[in-house]
Amino acid sequence: MSHHALLSAGCTAWRSLSCPRSELRLDLTLGCGQTFRWRETADGHWTGVMRGRVWTLTQTEDVLWYYVYSHQGNQEAEHGCERKVEGELQLSGKRSKGIIEIKQEEARSCTVMPELDNKDEELLKDFFQLGVNLGDLYRDWSAEDPHFKHTANIFRGVRMLRQDPVECLFSFICSSNNHISRIQGMIDRLCQTLGNPLCKLDDVAYHDFPPLPVLSETTVEMRLRDLGFGYRARFLQQSAQIIVNSHGPDWFQSLRCAPYLLARNTLRALPGVGLKVADCVCLMSLDKSEAVPVDTHVWQIAKRDYSCAAGSSQKTLTDKVYKDIGDFFRKLWGPYAGWAHSVLFCADLKRFQKLKEGIPLLKDDKKEVKNKKKRKMNKKRENSKHQRT
DNA sequence: TCACTACCTGT
DNA sequence: CAGGTAGTG
Numbered sequence: 001m002s003h004h005a006l007l008s009a010g011c012t013a014w015r016s017l018s019c020p021r022s023e024l025r026l027d028l029t030l031g032c033g034q035t036f037r038w039r040e041t042a043d044g045h046w047t048g049v050m051r052g053r054v055w056t057l058t059q060t061e062d063v064l065w066y067y068v069y070s071h072q073g074n075q076e077a078e079h080g081c082e083r084k085v086e087g088e089l090q091l092s093g094k095r096s097k098g099i100i101e102i103k104q105e106e107a108r109s110c111t112v113m114p115e116l117d118n119k120d121e122e123l124l125k126d127f128f129q130l131g132v133n134l135g136d137l138y139r140d141w142s143a144e145d146p147h148f149k150h151t152a153n154i155f156r157g158v159r160m161l162r163q164d165p166v167e168c169l170f171s172f173i174c175s176s177n178n179h180i181s182r183i184q185g186m187i188d189r190l191c192q193t194l195g196n197p198l199c200k201l202d203d204v205a206y207h208d209f210p211p212l213p214v215l216s217e218t219t220v221e222m223r224l225r226d227l228g229f230g231y232r233a234r235f236l237q238q239s240a241q242i243i244v245n246s247h248g249p250d251w252f253q254s255l256r257c258a259p260y261l262l263a264r265n266t267l268r269a270l271p272g273v274g275l276k277v278a279d280c281v282c283l284m285s286l287d288k289s290e291a292v293p294v295d296t297h298v299w300q301i302a303k304r305d306y307s308c309a310a311g312s313s314q315k316t317l318t319d320k321v322y323k324d325i326g327d328f329f330r331k332l333w334g335p336y337a338g339w340a341h342s343v344l345f346c347a348d349l350k351r352f353q354k355l356k357e358g359i360p361l362l363k364d365d366k367k368e369v370k371n372k373k374k375r376k377m378n379k380k381r382e383n384s385k386h387q388r389t
Numbered sequence: 390t391c392a393c394t395a396c397c398t399g400t
Numbered sequence: 401c402a403g404g405t406a407g408t409g
Contacts, residue, residue, distance in 0.1 A: 033403075176404035182399065183403090230397025235405085274405045295403035317404090318391060345403085 004041040004201045005056045005067040017121055019064040023134050025157030026059055027361060032346040033180050034161055034284050036171050036187045037209075047201070049191075051123055051164075054198050054206045066124055071199035129162050132336075141333055141340045147305050148333075148340060151347045154355055158343045161284060165252040167209040168285035173235050173272040175280070189227045194220070215240035235272025242270060252286070260288045275322050283338040291338045292326040299325060301344055306332075 005011055026046050030038040038048035047056045054069040125131065134157065142149035174186050194214050195207035214220070215236060224233035243251065255263045263286055267278040276295055282288035292298070299317055302308035302325050310328060311321030326337075333340040346352060354361060 172403095173405095177396080177402065178398085178404080179400090179402045225397085228398065231395090231405095232397075272405065276404060280403095293403080297403055314391075316392065320390065 001203075002069070002199065002201050004045065004047055004204075005069075006042055006045065007058050007065055011067070014065050014067050015120065016063045016065045017124065018062060019059070019130060020062050021059065022156045023130070024059070024064065024128055024159055025155075026057055026064075028155060028158045028346050028352065029128070029161065030057075031351070032158065032342065032349060034280075034342065035163060036180070036184045037167075037191070041202075041204075047206075049198065049206055049208060050127055052196075052198070052208050054201070064124070066120070068120055069199050069201065071197075127162055128159060132159070132339075134159055134339075137336055137339060138343075141343075144334075145332055145340075148344065152343060155343055155347045155352075158346045160289065160339050160342060162287070163285040164209065165255070165281065165285040166212055169239070169267070169270075169273070169277075169281045170209075170215065170236055172277045172280040173239060174229065174232050175277065176232060176272065176274075178232075186227070186229055186232075190224070190229075193223065193227060212240055212244055216244045232272060239270040239272060256287050260290055263288060264291070275319060279326070279338075283342075289336045289338050290330055290334075292329045292341045293338070294322050294325045297348065298341065298345060301348060302328065305344075 005014065007014055026044070027040070030046050030048070031040075035048070038046050041047040041056065045056055045058045047054065049055075054071070056067045056069075058065050138152050138156070142152055170190075171183070171187055174183050174190075191207040191209055192205065194210035198206045198208055200206070218237070218241075220237040220240070221233045224236060229236070248254075255266060258266070260282060264275070264278045264282050267273050267281055268275065273281075276293050279291045279293040283291035283293060294302075294317065296317060299311065299321075302310065303312060306328070308325060308328050310324035311317065314321050329341055330337040347356070352361070
């Protein structure tokens with residue numbers, strides 16, 4: 001059986017690229033709720049699906065390491081990966097680029113084509129938007145905003161992903177009136193049930209995100225209700241159907257080029273997509289760095305930390321208040337306001353509170369308890385399914 | 390423009 | 401109630 005890759009095991013297929021932690025923190029960026037599909041599969045190792053393949057990522061002080069798994073329809077050889085590299089493994093981060101140097105005979109059994117190497121590096125750079133200099137942005141935001149400056153020191157390296165628009169849209173339709181841990185479970189079940197299987201690692205089956213045509217099938221609503229999606233099941237199916245039936249195949253691509261507000265309004269026409277979800281999709285997958293998703297939490301931040309007047313007298317987050325708060329932050333932070341917002345959002349998450357007291361994150365702090373319960377619930381769901389039929 | 394409600398499900 | 405949305409008055 002295949003295992004999740006471990007950098008310390010010295011597999012020769014690990015590749016790397018220069019990237020200081022101040023520009024990217026995997027734990028914060030992947031764990032702050034902008035994506036729901038990456039897990040810490042080993043200490044500091046994050047595994048997830050990106051562009052139809054399974055990746056494990058980890059980092060040292062100045063280097064980002066990546067490992068891409070093979071599966072059907074994927075040429076790369078994977079055997080021989082348990083092998084140790086001869087001599088010391090350079091974890092010092094001195095090497096900034098390329099694959100670990102390996103002996104000729106090993107190279108044959110655990111090959112990484114140079115041209116693939118390049119492409120994968122480009123994919124990673126695109127996914128993490130490494131062309132955007134986060135250090136410069138932090139400096140600018142800190143200059144304008146003392147409160148940001150305070151928290152930014154602890155929460156460096158929080159960066160916006162450039163996600164697949166389909167996955168992003170349908171994930172955030174699920175986010176309504178919901179919390180992160182449950183959303184993660186829902187997305188897992190969605191991919192497991194409707195997505196293409198990719199590979200299996202240590203008993204964990206990885207699937208691609210379901211394609212639009214599959215999501216648009218009329219049976220999907222019922223199936224998703226059985227998976228515990230509640231009223232969101234209909235939104236998902238309907239939105240997919242509308243996109244498939246009344247928009248061209250490069251609809252999302254065109255939204256990437258469209259101005260922010262046009263893109264947001266277009267998305268809003270889909271069922272289950274309000275201002276908040278539309279802004280998430282704009283910011284996280286459609287290159288709209290100025291989009292600021294305002295949820296109840298961000299609203300609290302605006303009032304508490306910025307004494308932002310908007311909506312201080314209102315009881316609910318109305319459209320007007322929503323827009324006022326977004327404008328407030330855009331004025332404060334500028335064209336990358338959405339990126340700045342995610343830093344503060346991240347800093348406010350309960351799971352990252354320990355960082356503020358200088359306590360490093362431990363991998364299994366949060367999860368152990370939940371896994372047990374999950375099994376119980378799956379059983380419960382099975383039962384109610386049988387009762388219905 | 391704002392308030393209120395229903396909507397699924399789990400903590 | 402939970403990182404909302406849609407429909408109503």
